Amino acid sequence: MANLKIDKSDKIYVAGHNGMVGSALVRGLQKRGYSNLLLRTRKELDLLNQGSVFSFLQKENPRYIFLAAAKVGGINANNTFRGQFIYENLAIETNIIHGAYLAGIKELNFLGSSCIYPRDCEQPMKEEYLLTGPLEPTNEPYAISKIAGIKMCESYNRQYSTHYVSSMPTNLYGPNDNYDLNTSHVLPALISKAHQAKVQEDKQLVVWGSGKPMREFLYVDDAADALIHMMENNLAEGIFNIGTGEEVTIRELAEIVMAVVGFKGEIVFDTNKPDGTPRKLLSVEKLKKLGWQAQTKLKEGIEKSYQDYLENHEN
Ligand code: GFB
Numbered sequence: 001m002a003n004l005k006i007d008k009s010d011k012i013y014v015a016g017h018n019g020m021v022g023s024a025l026v027r028g029l030q031k032r033g034y035s036n037l038l039l040r041t042r043k044e045l046d047l048l049n050q051g052s053v054f055s056f057l058q059k060e061n062p063r064y065i066f067l068a069a070a071k072v073g074g075i076n077a078n079n080t081f082r083g084q085f086i087y088e089n090l091a092i093e094t095n096i097i098h099g100a101y102l103a104g105i106k107e108l109n110f111l112g113s114s115c116i117y118p119r120d121c122e123q124p125m126k127e128e129y130l131l132t133g134p135l136e137p138t139n140e141p142y143a144i145s146k147i148a149g150i151k152m153c154e155s156y157n158r159q160y161s162t163h164y165v166s167s168m169p170t171n172l173y174g175p176n177d178n179y180d181l182n183t184s185h186v187l188p189a190l191i192s193k194a195h196q197a198k199v200q201e202d203k204q205l206v207v208w209g210s211g212k213p214m215r216e217f218l219y220v221d222d223a224a225d226a227l228i229h230m231m232e233n234n235l236a237e238g239i240f241n242i243g244t245g246e247e248v249t250i251r252e253l254a255e256i257v258m259a260v261v262g263f264k265g266e267i268v269f270d271t272n273k274p275d276g277t278p279r280k281l282l283s284v285e286k287l288k289k290l291g292w293q294a295q296t297k298l299k300e301g302i303e304k305s306y307q308d309y310l311e312n313h314e315n
Contacts, residue, residue, distance in 0.1 A: 005232075005234060006063065006064060006107075006231055006232065006234075008032075008033045008034055008035060009035055009036050010034075010036060010063035010064065011036045011037075011038050011060065011061070011062040011063050011064075012029060012034055012036065012037055012038065012062060012063065012064045012065075012066070012231075013037075013038040013039075013057075013060065013062035013064070013065045013066070014026055014029070014037060014038070014039055014066045014068060015047065015065065015066065015067050015068055015069040015092075015096055016067075016068040016069030016070065017037075017039045017040075017068070018041060018042070018176075019068060019069065019070075019072075019176070020172065020173075020174060020175070020176040020177050020178075020220050021068045021111060021169075021172060021220060021223060021224065022066070022068040022069065023175070023176045024174065024175070024176075024220040024221050024223065024224035025066055025068060025224045025227060025228070026039070027221065027224065028221065028224035028225055028227075028228050029228060032228060038060055038062050040056070047069050047091070047092045047095060047096065048088060048091045048092065048095070049095075050091075050094075050095050050099075053095040053096060053099045054095070054098075054099045054102060054103075056099075057096070057099040057100055057102070057103040057105065058099075058102070058103045061103055061104070061105065062105060063105075063107065064105075064107045064108070064109075064231060065096065065100055065105060065107070065108040065109070066108075066109050066111070066227060066231075067092075067093070067096050067097070067108060067109065067110045067111055067149075068111050069092050069096070070088075070089055070092060070111065071084060071085055071088040071089055071092075071142075072113075072142075073085075073178070073183045073184070073185070074183060074184050074185040074186060074189065075138050075139070075185075075186075075208075075273075075274055075276045076182060076183065076273075077182070077183035077184075078138055078139040078141070078142050079138040079139070079274065082140075082141040083141070085139075085141045085142040085145065086141035086142070086144060086145050089142060089145035089146065089149070090145045090148060093110070093145065093148065093149040093152060094152070096108075097110065097149065097152045097153065097156065097164065098152075100162075100164075101156055101160055101162060106162055106163050107162075107163045107164075107231075107236075108153070108162070108163075108164045108165070109164075109165050109166075109167055109227055109230060109231065110149050110150065110152075110153050110164060110165070110166045110167070111166075111167050111169065111227075112146035112147075112149060112150060112166055112167065112168045112169075112239075113142070113143070113146055113168060113169065114168055114169070114170045114171070114216075114241070114243070114280050114282055115135070115136060115139045115142065115143045115146070115277070115280070116130060116135075116143050116146050116147050116150065116168060117129055117130060117280065118131075118132055118133030118134060118135060119133070119134060119135055119136040119137075119277055119278075120133060120134075120278075121133065121280070123279055123280075123281045124245065124281045124282055124283035124284075125241070125280065125281065125282055125283055126241075126283040126285075126286075127168070127238070127239040127240065127241055127283075127286060130147070130150070130239065131147070136276055136277040138274055138276050138277075139276070149166065150166045150239060152164075153165065153166050153237075154166075154237070157236075157237050163235075163236035163237065164237070165230060165235050165236065165237060165238060165239075165240065166238070166239045166240070167226070167227060167230065167239075167240050167241075167242055168239060168240070168241050168242065168282070169218060169223045169226075169241075169242040169243065170215075170216040170217065170218050170241075170242065170243035170244070170280070170281075170282050171185060171186075171187070171215050171216060171217050171218070172217075172218055172219075172220045172223050173185065173187040173188060173217055173218075173219065173220065173301065173302075173305055174219050174220035174221060174301065174304065174305055174308070175220065175221075175304075175305070175308045175312075176220075176308075177220075177305065177308075177309075177313075179191070179192045179309065179313045181193070186208075186215070186250060186253065187217060187253065187257070187302070187305070188305070188309070189208075190205075190207070190253065190254055190257040191257055191260075191261065191302070191305060191306055191309050192309065192313075193205055193206065194254075194257050194258050194261040194263040195261050195263070195306070195309065195310075195314070197263050197265060198261055198262060198263040202265055203265045203266065204265050204266055204267070204268050205254065205258065205263065205265055205266070205267050205268070206268055206269075206270050207250060207251070207254050207267055207268070207269055207270070208269075208270050208273035208274075209250065209269065209270070209271065209273050209274060209275040209276070210250075210269055210271055210275055211249060211250045211251035211254065211267070211269050212249055212250070212251070212275065212278075213249065213250050213275045213276060213277065213278055213279065214247045214248065214249050214250075214278070214279045214280075214281065215247060215248065215250065215253070215280065216243050216244055216245070216246060216247045216280065216281050216282060217244070217248070217253070217298055217301070218242065218243055218244055218294055218296075219294070219296035219300075219301035219304070219305075221296070222244075222294045222295055222296050223242050225292070225295070226240075226242045226287060226292050226294075227242075229287075229290070229291070229292045230287075230290075230292075233290055233291075235290075240286055240287050241282040241283060241284055241286060241287065242282070242284070242287060243281075243282035243284045243294070244284070244294040244298075245281070245282070245283075245284045245294075246298070247279070247281045248298065251267065254267050255267075256298065256299055256302060257302060259299075260299065260302045260303050260306050261306060
């Protein structure tokens with residue numbers, strides 16, 4: 001357990017507050033009455049710049065840090081921008097985690113991803129399966145950077161008695177998602193493609209890969225809720241998976257998206273595109289035992305996301 005309970009007026013730094021997870025965290029924290037949020041845009045603070053990050057943390061000295069800043073993207077972005085994914089994520093993590101330690105900040109929650117687990121991992125994937133086998137090649141640089149972050153938290157806790165925890169969310173979606181078809185994840189891509197196909201009265205929806213991989217999807221406000229729950233429960237160390245415990249095939253996902261969007265054409269699979277990991281279902285028992293469970297059903301979450309797409313991202 002960490003030292004003291006967090007107070008609603010304590011200064012909380014959300015790194016990456018303009019991203020999908022960071023913005024959901026800000027919504028969630030404000031809803032619960034946290035009134036002292038420390039936020040910096042990329043223009044105000046370059047997280048790749050070690051000196052700037054160190055002096056910012058020294059000066060502001062937040063009580064708690066959510067490390068939600070990261071270079072992220074879907075299967076194509078991960079596979080194409082491999083150098084940027086490993087470098088930028090390592091730089092952001094080392095700057096913030098080491099900077100937090102230097103500034104005497106004891107509590108931090110580091111966000112990773114379910115792709116840290118081995119490609120052919122036993123399912124559902126428990127936290128203890130980390131580093132028990134080779135990784136999925138399409139996102140290995142990203143996964144390695146996130147594993148480094150987990151190990152930094154663990155090592156700093158042991159050597160310096162910090163309370164740095166790591167959270168591993170499954171595939172997230174929701175407001176503020178990225179709809180660029182080259183770099184996005186599958187869910188926003190399918191929402192955008194199905195909508196455009198409906199508007200243009202196309203007959204087909206192109207889905208990458210075989211449609212057979214299975215994925216677990218969590219609405220981002222639920223993920224934020226889990227992260228705040230972790231903070232409020234004073235968790236002090238370890239890895240915590242965040243997911244729904246339920247999975248669908250990519251084909252099933254495309255069918256749900258088509259039903260929500262109202263596109264009635266047929267699905268065609270572009271098998272020149274990679275499938276990636278065959279399955280990655282998280283075991284969510286650890287957080288469940290601590291009283292947290294996802295609330296938003298997949299169809300309901302997709303309906304909300306489609307609404308956000310129509311209001312904010314269609315053009
Ligand atoms: O969401 P996604 O890009 O990433 O793709 P991953 C999931 C599955 O959906 C893959 C298929 O099998 C894709 O081939 N898919 C079908 C599509 N149609 C599309 C499409 O139009 N766009 C996209 N993007 N996919 C990422 C990792 O893995 O997930 C990251 O690369 C991270 O490291 C993140 O862990 C959560 O689930 O395969």
